[in-house]
Amino acid sequence: MYLKNLHLQHFRNYPEQSIEFTGSKTILLGENAQGKSNLLEAVELLSVLRSHRTSRDRDLVREGEEVARLVANLKREDRGNLEMGMVLRGNGRRSVALNGVGLRRQLDFLGVLNMVQFSSLDLDLVRGGPEMRRHWLDGLLVQLEPIYAHLLQQYGQILKQRNALLKAIRQGKVGFDPEQMALWDAQLATTGTRLARRRSRLLQRLNPIADRWHQAISGGSEHLNLTYAPKFDFVDTNAIEDIRQAFLVRLQQKAIAEQQQGTSLVGPHRDEVVLTINQTPAREYGSQGQQRTLVLALKLAELELIEAVTGETPLLLLDDVLAELDLQRQNQLLDAIQDRVQTIITTTHLGSFDAQWLSSAQIFQVENGTIVGKV
Amino acid sequence: MVYTRPLARLTRTFPASPRHWPQIGQRLAMHIIKRPEEEVAALAQALIDAKKLVGTCTTCGHLSAEPVCEICRAPARDDTMLCVIADSRDLIALEKTREYKGKYHVLGGLISPIDGIGPEQLNIQSLVRRVSQTPIKEVIMAISPSIEGETTTLYIGHLLKPFTRVTRIAFGLPMGGDLEYADEVTLARALEGRRDLD
Numbered sequence: 001m002y003l004k005n006l007h008l009q010h011f012r013n014y015p016e017q018s019i020e021f022t023g024s025k026t027i028l029l030g031e032n033a034q035g036k037s038n039l040l041e042a043v044e045l046l047s048v049l050r051s052h053r054t055s056r057d058r059d060l061v062r063e064g065e066e067v068a069r070l071v072a073n074l075k076r077e078d079r080g081n082l083e084m085g086m087v088l089r090g091n092g093r094r095s096v097a098l099n100g101v102g103l104r105r106q107l108d109f110l111g112v113l114n115m116v117q118f119s120s121l122d123l124d125l126v127r128g129g130p131e132m133r134r135h136w137l138d139g140l141l142v143q144l145e146p147i148y149a150h151l152l153q154q155y156g157q158i159l160k161q162r163n164a165l166l167k168a169i170r171q172g173k174v175g176f177d178p179e180q181m182a183l184w185d186a187q188l189a190t191t192g193t194r195l196a197r198r199r200s201r202l203l204q205r206l207n208p209i210a211d212r213w214h215q216a217i218s219g220g221s222e223h224l225n226l227t228y229a230p231k232f233d234f235v236d237t238n239a240i241e242d243i244r245q246a247f248l249v250r251l252q253q254k255a256i257a258e259q260q261q262g263t264s265l266v267g268p269h270r271d272e273v274v275l276t277i278n279q280t281p282a283r284e285y286g287s288q289g290q291q292r293t294l295v296l297a298l299k300l301a302e303l304e305l306i307e308a309v310t311g312e313t314p315l316l317l318l319d320d321v322l323a324e325l326d327l328q329r330q331n332q333l334l335d336a337i338q339d340r341v342q343t344i345i346t347t348t349h350l351g352s353f354d355a356q357w358l359s360s361a362q363i364f365q366v367e368n369g370t371i372v373g374k375v
Numbered sequence: 376m377v378y379t380r381p382l383a384r385l386t387r388t389f390p391a392s393p394r395h396w397p398q399i400g401q402r403l404a405m406h407i408i409k410r411p412e413e414e415v416a417a418l419a420q421a422l423i424d425a426k427k428l429v430g431t432c433t434t435c436g437h438l439s440a441e442p443v444c445e446i447c448r449a450p451a452r453d454d455t456m457l458c459v460i461a462d463s464r465d466l467i468a469l470e471k472t473r474e475y476k477g478k479y480h481v482l483g484g485l486i487s488p489i490d491g492i493g494p495e496q497l498n499i500q501s502l503v504r505r506v507s508q509t510p511i512k513e514v515i516m517a518i519s520p521s522i523e524g525e526t527t528t529l530y531i532g533h534l535l536k537p538f539t540r541v542t543r544i545a546f547g548l549p550m551g552g553d554l555e556y557a558d559e560v561t562l563a564r565a566l567e568g569r570r571d572l573d
Binding site: 105107108147150154157158160161162164165168173174177179180183184186187 | 493523526530533559
C-alpha cells in the first residue's frame, strides 16, 4: 500500500496543508510542538479512527474553527486507488467517506489504511503499565479484525454502566439488586470473553514472528514469549462457554471487593500481556538497550503480521523514535524494511541518523503548522 | 449582542433541549419570529394546553390527556397481547405499521446506571401487576438491541416468565437490504434469530 498524499484542513495547528509523498521514506523535520506528530496523528485517525493522544475530537479541530477535514489518497494492491475523507467536528460528530461516498458505519473505514506506529513512548512498552500493552494489542486487532472495534466499544459501554451501578451501591444510593447485577455480569462476561479470546489468538500468531525477529536483532538464542494473562482462569483452547463460565466464577469471587471499591475488577480492561525472555519477565531482564531490541522486534513482527494477513505492506510511522535508537538498531530496522515499506519519520534533528536513511529520503521542514519547504 | 433582546430571551427559553439537537432553540426562535402574530398566539396557547392537559395513562404509561388512554380503552384491541416499549415514540412508530392489534406498556426509559435509572425508576412494577392480574397470553418485548436495551429486556423477561409467554422482536436485515453489504454484527444477530421456513 502506498499513501500518495494527505490533505489537512483546520486539523490541530494546521490551517491548510497538502503533502505529496514521492519516495518510500519521508522525514518531517522541525522543533518540538511545530506539528510534525500531528501529521502522523492524522494518518492514525484515518487508519484506526482514534488517536493515542486524545479521545476528544475538540482537541483535533484547530482553535477557533468548528470543523476539521482530512483527505488522503492511497493505492492498495487489492483495491486500487482509494480516497479517504474524514470530517471531525468540535461537538464530536464525525463523518467518513470512501471515494467520495459517505459511509453510514465507521466500521467500514477500518482496515483500509494499515499502519504500524512506533513512537518514543513505545520504548516503554516492556517496562510501562499494562494499559500500554493492552492499547498496543487493541490497535493491531482493530486493523486486522474490524469487528473487534465494535466489540471493544460495546465492552466499554457495559463496563461504564456496571461501574456506575457498583459506585451507586458503594455510595448507598441504590441497594444491591442481585437480579440486575447478574445481567450486567452476564453481558460483561459474554463480550469480555470475546475480547480475551481474540487478544490471546493474536498473541499466539505474533509470538513466533516476534521471537524470530528478536533472535535476528539480538544475535542471541534467547526465546521471546508473548502470552495473554487475564484475571480469571483462562485456557485459550477451551470452548467459549467454558471461558465465559470461568469469567463469571471470578466475578462471583470478587463480588464483595467490587462493591467495596465501587468498580469492576475482572475483565479485559484489567488483563495483562506478559512478555518473557527465557521464562524471565522481560521487564526484569536485561538492560534498557535489550528492552529496546525487544520493542523493535515486536514492531517488526506487527509489520510482518499485517502484511501476511492483509497482503498489503502497511505504513510505518516512526514518531520521534529513530534518533533514540543507536546506529546498529537503526540499520537493523532499515535492513528489515528496505524500500518496501513506506515510512514517515518525525525528528528534531538529522544528526543522529545513519547516512543510509537520509540518502533516499524526502525531507520536509515543519514550522508552526506549515510545511515551509523541502530540505 | 447578535440578537435583539426579546429574541435572545425566546432563544433561551428552549434551554433544556436534548444535547443532540444543537441550536434547536435558535432555529425555532428564528422560524417563529417570522410567522404571523395569530399563528404565534395559537402556538403559545397550544403549548400551554399540551403541557397542562397531557399526562400519562394510568394503565400503560403512554402520553394521554385522559386518565386512561385511547388505546387502552379501545374495545376492538386484543387485551391478551401486550407489547413492552421504552418510550411513547416507539409506540407511535409501531402504530404506524397498523400490524399490531394488541395493547402496550410504556416503560419510560431503559435501565441505565450511568443516568441513575434503575428498575424502580421505570414502569416495571405496574407491568408485573398488569401481567399477573389480567389474562395475558403473550408479552412482546420491543426494545432496541443496545447494551441498556438488552439488560432491560432480560430483566423484565425474568420477572414475567412465571406468568405468561414472553417473546422479543427479531433483529436482522432491513427490507430490501443486501446480504452482501450487511455488517457482521447485524448478520450475526440475524443468524441467531433464524427460524424454520413456513
